[in-house]
Amino acid sequence: MARHTRKITQLTGLFIASLLALPVPAYELEIHGSNTIGAALAPMLVTGYLKEKTTGAVSAKGTGQENEQILAARVNNRLTDVLVAAHGSSTGFKALAAGQADIWASSRPVKPSEVEQFRARADLTTLESEHVIAIDGLAVLVHPSNPVSQMSIGTLGKIFSGQIRNWSELGGPDRPINLYARDDRSGTWDTFKSLVLGKQYTLDGNARRYESNDQLSDDVSLDPAGIGFSGLASVRNSKVLAISEGNAPALKPNQLTVASEDYPLSRRLFMYTPGDRMPPLAAGLIDFALGQKGQALVAESGFISQNPIAVKPEFDNSTPESFRRLTGNYQRLTVNFRFSEGRTRLDNKALRDLQRVQHYLEQHGRTADDLLLIGFADTQSHELRAQMISELRALSVRMALDKTGVRDVAYTGYGQYMPVGGAGSPRNGRVEVWIQTPRH
Structure with missing residues (x-):
């Protein structure tokens, strides 16, 4: 009996010791x-x-x-x-x-x-x-005195890989380019590496690396030869460049371009x-x-909220006249519906945006009759195929909105026109949400 008692005591001691060894939050x-x-x-x-x-x-x-x-x-x-x-x-x-x-x-x-x-x-x-939880845009930063105002993603890749080393090659002063980049543990770096450097470029070894977005931006704003990138909330005193991808127009990160993820360096x-x-x-x-x-x-x-707001976009010279007429009596909501697989399966953000559109209508006393969904497709082998895909995308969002109680929304497709990214970019496949301008 004593042997059993000693054994139980030993086991109890081991159990308590093991509990004490567990990490306490x-x-x-x-x-x-x-x-x-x-x-x-x-x-x-x-x-x-x-x-x-x-x-x-x-x-x-x-x-x-x-x-x-x-x-x-x-x-x-x-x-x-x-x-x-x-x-x-x-x-x-x-x-x-x-x-x-x-x-x-x-x-x-x-x-x-x-x-x-x-x-x-x-x-x-x-x-x-x-x-x-938020939408951000990778802001490309330069010194406020830098005369360069826009560049393509391809040019950015050449700059940060060291293939372009002087601002004079870009229309700026004859001055060596100093590079500022986030460190390897940063999601900001991962996004820049994926969207800008890709598999084609490797970051130049002379780039200065930072753990903090704010510190990087502050240092760029003090260096007339500097260029760097940060989250949109960390622009501070630096100048922000407009960025283009493929044949799409250059866009600056702002409320509409980032919230809709049309801006080429937008991210979630x-x-x-x-x-x-x-x-x-x-x-x-x-x-x-x-x-x-x-x-x-x-x-x-300083980031971009997902609560929709209505804005009147500023069209540039590339906007077709037919699109201007189509949206003439509308404002655009700062939400795009995007797809995760194939052409009609909404991604996780889009599923929550359905509720956000519904709440927007309730809060502003608007109805489904005030909305217009416009679908877009990436470049296809035939114009008719792109038109069909764009309409199917808009129809899939209409059907999803039906389930939230926002029924029978008007929709149309605009085919492969008005891309926001280069050929093959998944950002081209989208559904924009437009709402009639209130009559006063």
């Missing part, structure tokens, strides 16, 4: 990843969410580590603290995979290799796991969660971020 919620999101936007969203749950103050302090913040408040007489660690998008995935993060903040889409690595726990590509900012296995605090924060109050904070932070 230091914070109620941890958000790891993108500096673009974590520098200001994520803390603003956390603060806004906590303010809704408490009548007290929300405090903010550092951890002693650069690019980390702790937001805290008393909720139901209990301290609720949230860590935001902003060391780059790739670090966020690693933290989520290791169980150290509840939310992964990323300024790039999840990579296929990361999807596979995480698949046993959740599918990070589903609506339950992938949350577009994400929060990823492990499906429905996230704690209630994380789920509540995601719902807040995606809602109207959260999106208002997105706009306040």
Whole structure:
């Protein structure tokens, strides 16, 4: 009997020791990843969410580590603290995979290799796991005195790979070009590498690398020979260039061009969660971020909100007269419907944008009769084929809106005309949303 007692005591001791060895969560919620999101936007969203749950103050302090913040408040007489660690998008995935993060903040889409690595726990590509919290545009920055005002993505690639080394080659002064780039852990860098450098170019080894968007922008604004890139919220005192892709017109990043993702260097900012296995605090924060109050904070932070607004676009000389007539009595909503697979399957952002369009109509006292959907296609082998594809896209959005109660919206297709990207760009395949100009 004594032997059994000693054995049970030993097992109990081992069990307690194993419990003590488990990592104890230091914070109620941890958000790891993108500096673009974590520098200001994520803390603003956390603060806004906590303010809704408490009548007290929300405090903010550092951890002693650069690019980390702790937001805290008393909720139901209990301290609720949230860590935001902003060391780059790739670090966020690693933290989520290791169980150290509840939310992964990323300024790039999840990579296929990361999807596979995480698949046993959740599918990070589903609506339950992938949350577009804001739209950003990669701003290409130069010194305010630089006379260059626009360039193509191809020219950008040659500059940052060192093939173009002097501003005089671009119509500027005879001055060597100094390169400023984000570091390898940054989602901003991943986006620039994918959209600009691709497989054709490699970043010049003389480029200065930065963990912080703000610091990079500040340094470019002090260097007449400098050129760099950052998130749209970090333009600060630098000058922003208009960017073109293929034969499409050059566009500057602004409310409409970035929100609609027509701007060639526009990108989505994400929060990823492990499906429905996230704690209630994380789920509540995601719902807040995606809602109207959260999106208002997105706009306040300098990024582009997904809450639709109506604007009158400025057409350039390339806009066909038939399109001017078609939209003459309309304004454009700052939302485009885009597709994930094939030609008619809406992506995760589009599925949420359906609700946003519905809410816009309710808030402004408008109806489905005020809307017009215009579909577009990429260049096809035959003009008639492109027309058919563009109409099918618009019809698929119409049918999806029907399910939200926004019924029988007028629609049309505009074929392969008015591309916003180069030939083959998925951004060309889109459905724009137009709304009749109110009569006063």
